[in-house]
Amino acid sequence: MINESNYHIYLDEFVAGLLDEEMEMEFVAFLDQHPGILEGEILEDASVSLAQSFQTNLKKEIPLDAHHIDEYLIASLEGDLSPQQEIDLARFLDAHPEFEQNKSLVQLTKVDADTSLVYKNKSSLKKRPAIYLYTRWAASAAAVFILGMLVFRFLGGHGIPDNELADTPVPSINSIELPSIRVTGESIQENADQPNLSQTNSPGKLVAESPVPAQIQEVVPEQVKNQEVEFYALESPELPDLNLLPLTITASNVMPGEQLASNATELSVFQWAYKKLRGKVGVPEIVVPEREIPQDVANIVMAKVAPIFQVDPNGSGSRIRIGGIEINRRSAR
């Protein structure tokens, strides 16, 4: 279909006499419908003497002679000759060494890219991953999620006034080794005699009990997405009784369970945590955009859990204390 975008190609063919009858009629009709379109057009000199039309000649048997040697040499360069034609061409050149120069000249028409020519602003074209999390925000969201674990554990559906929760004493701090994250202090295995968090008959009060060592487990995500910040989530959204099951910490950003899809990212983990928590900590439900939690809600939640958790900005990462466990986390490299 000839149009204003491609007509110049047909014009070139038209001038060279390469259009077949049907296309020529269509081109002439196009010119009739667009009077003046050729104004300023530079009509190419169709002096290139490729034996009238190579397109037509291809359908015929082109004689291998002095008049068509260039066509054969070009066809050879293009890889268009049959094995037999290549043999015939070689024999012809052997018999007519005066055409070796033609062969050399045709081979010079194979142009090589000049690799010294490079696009200078390559870095400006590149894009960063679409998910951006800032450390402070990430730390807040992580705290929200971790809070969910303890709220479920401590409240257990009985309900504890917020002020009692705020009065909860802070256990002593130890450090543990976590895979893939920066860790300070001693391993929890070396501090097995340190108190562990558990629920007592006195709601909201924490006392030392026989220790239940935290089990550290690194889970390889099924689908690791590009992300700026790693997220270390507490596993098991159903929150089993921690007195019976050891606390499991994973380095995965994929949460199993029906609440989260298998391809959930850290953002959806955060939002899930927020939805779980807002009723427990007295935060009214706020309609938030998908994949977001509001910063002010995160701040409220953090204020409520401050006596239990200590979340401090720490350079490129943050430190989170959960009972006797200290987790140092940092932005992904």
Place this chain on the structure above:
Amino acid sequence: MTVTEYNLCVEELSDRLYRFALKSLKDDDHSHDIVQDCFEKLWLKKEGIEFTKAKSYLFTTAYNKMVDFWRREKFRGEAENLEETHSYEQNHYSGLKPIINKALDKLPEVQRTVLLLRDYEGYDYAEIGKICDLSDSQVKVYIYRARLAMKNYLGSLQAVLG
């Protein structure tokens, strides 16, 4: 196409796209603009473009933008002046290269474009046809005519220089 794949395209193809545009247009500024525009379009449409099709998409987009450029320049009557006003790389070469580049520059735009796609990128006739909206036969004719014109030009210089 993922962000990583997009960035891989930038890494692998931006130089090649730039060389293609520069050799075709003989205008450094416009060549940079075309590369930038092409990748901007690719980024906007990355969801619908497979990684394996990105190269073809980029070169097709670049070709269409070059056609627009040629049409504008012809309309302004500036096409004849480009050769003199944009000696973008003539000093970078020595030996035969300047002569071959001169022969390439003398080709009509369409012939030069299909030859660059053929020799620089190794595209076959059908792929070049898709990029330039030409039939396979048209591509073949243009390539043959381009090589013959270059060969004749190089031969005439050889005759003059002895």
